[in-house]
Amino acid sequence: METFSRRKTVKKAFAASVPVMAGYIVLGIGFGILMNEKGYGILWTxxxxxxxYAGSLQYAGVSLITSSVSLVSAAITSLMVNARHLFYSISMLEKYKDAGKFKPYMIFALTDETYSLLSDGNVPEGCDPHFYRFMVSLFNQCWWIIGSGAGSLLGKALPFSTEGIEFSMTALFVASFAEQWLSSENHFPSLAGLFSSVICLILFGPDRFLIPSMILIILILTIAHRMEEKRK
Amino acid sequence: MTYTALLIAVMALCTMLTRFLPFFVFDHESSPPKYILYLGRVLPMASIAMLVVYCLRDTDLTSGIQGYTGIIASVFVICLQAWKRNLILSILGGTVIYMILIQIL
Incomplete structure (x- = not known):
């Protein structure tokens, strides 16, 4: 049985979460300000x-709670906006398999950013992999909570107009898209996603295109996979 | 107020469902099917592309320069990311440009 230093693992996990810290605090502040603008105080935030604990849904959620939508449409919106989590979980099945008592929280906290830190499967030398992944997940949520709390308190005090702050969400996705494009050789999945959603946006309109886009994406990628298999 | 709490509970439960479901479905098998693993590899890229389109869905190409602010700021984010490869810098830069654009235009 290998022995791991807990202290070292916590330190390494903290270091790994620093890039996310900046992002979560900024995006969290944006969310807190937005909530505050709509009249929801720090406890709600x-x-x-x-x-x-899902950035894009929380941003979308601000408009869901201000317009008091029905519970059913809140559920559908949540499932649609977060459907990508299914894919993250699928690709972490193996890595999280033996995480034991850490596993439930690690699954609960598997956000886009945590996924991007842990998906390559690398764990610093001398660290217990499951405890390391647990701590990275935990640190990340702490940054998110600190950011959104700070935004909620700051909201009233800022000396300039915060109109347009919601673009931070778009910028996050656009920057991730650009980064994935730059760092991968196979652009087919990105192009399939882009193509399917633009086509569905034109066909179904801005309020109803997410579900058809997802179906079309899975269809295209499945056909590509089949063709690849046949060629082998 | 109670209703707001209910809405938040529904959002929280549905979010958990999307994260836990694959672990419930595939946990008992020794390893998930090859096709599922393939989807796990390619779907994140495709869904980020979809989210970009989702965020920019209200772009109105017929309403003049104001309709383009999201696109302009997004192009700026892409350039910044290609140049510095720093996610936070790109997000901050793009958001500031966007805020300036919509507040002056």
Whole structure:
């Protein structure tokens, strides 16, 4: 049985989460400000960051709660906006398999950013892999909670107009898209995603295109996979 | 107020469902099917592309320069990312440009 230093693992996990710290604090502040603008105080903001912990849904959620939509449409929106988590979980099945008592929280906290830090499967030398992944997940959620709390408190005090702050979400996705494009050789999945959603946006309109896009994406990627298999 | 709490609970439960479901479905098998693993590899890239389109879905190409602010700021984000490869810098830079654009235009 190997022995790992817990202290070292915590340190390494902290270091790994620093890039996310900046992003989560900035995006969290944006979310807190937005909530504050709509009249929801710090307790609501913290509750969402603690229990939902999904950036894009929380941003979308601001408009869901201000317009008091039905519970069913809140559920459908949540499932659609977060459907990509299914894919993250699928690709972490193997790595999280034996995580034991850490596993439930690690699955709960598997956000885009945590996934991007842990998906390559590398763990620093001398660290217990499961405890390391658990700590990275935990640090990341702490940054998110700190950011959104700070945004909620700052909201009233800022000396300039925060109109347009919601673009931070778009910028996050656009920058991730650019980064994935730059760092991978196979652009087919990105192109399939782009093509399918633009086509569905034109065909179904801005309010109803997400589900058809997902179906079309899976269809295209499945056909590509089949053709690849046949060639082998 | 109770209703807001209910809405938040629904969002939290549905989010958990999307994260836990694959672990419930595939946990008992020794390894998930090859096709599922393939989807796990390619779907993140495709879904990020979809989210970009989702965020820019209200772009109105017929309403003049104001309709393009999201696109302009996004192009700026892409250039910044290609140049510095720093996610936070690109997000901050793009958001500031966007805020300036919509507040002056």
């Amino acid at each position: 913290l509750a969402m960051s603690l229990f939902i």
